[in-house]
Amino acid sequence: MSHVTSIFIDLVRVETRLYNAVSARLRAEQGLGLGQFEFLEIIDRVPGCRVLDIAGEVAITVGAVSKAVDRLVAAGWCQRVAHPEDRRSSVLRLTSAGEEQLSASRPIVESELVALTASVPPDDLARIAPTLAALRATLEAGHHGQLG
Helix, strand or coil: CCHHHHHHHHHHHHHHHHHHHHHHHHHHHHCCCHHHHHHHHHHHHCCCCCHHHHHHHHCCCHHHHHHHHHHHHHCCCEEEEECCCCCCCEEEEECHHHHHHHHHHHHHHHHHHHHHCCCCCHHHHHHHHHHHHHHHHHHHHCCCCCCC
16 A cells, blocks of 8 residues: 555544544534534635535535535525525525524534544644645645535
8 A cells, every 4th residue: 555545544534533523522512413514604604605605615416415405494504595696596594593503513613623633732733734725725626526
């Protein structure tokens, strides 16, 4: 196995375990998973957010995002509003309940990530951050891994 392959495997396993642990705590304390939290974060951050914007950011299919957004709407955390310039499209907006859910969830996500990474010296985390950001930017610029 090549050096790059073993790094890739470690990266994927770390991501999976961090994701699952944070999601489990968030679900236990707030009743939503990390995927739902991520979608609420994107809707909050992206002006005029559409399903396509979320799909592009998280690299999953539009159909999967649309179904997940339907669940957020059913939970009362966001709403679909007609796009002001394109009636065939919807803009996603957080409801007040969604804003409250997001606000209550952010410190849980942060504290769980801090706890789970506490064994890693802060300087090491700071050193890896630009490398991961550069790799992500390269992949996104080349549209690698996009499912559409």
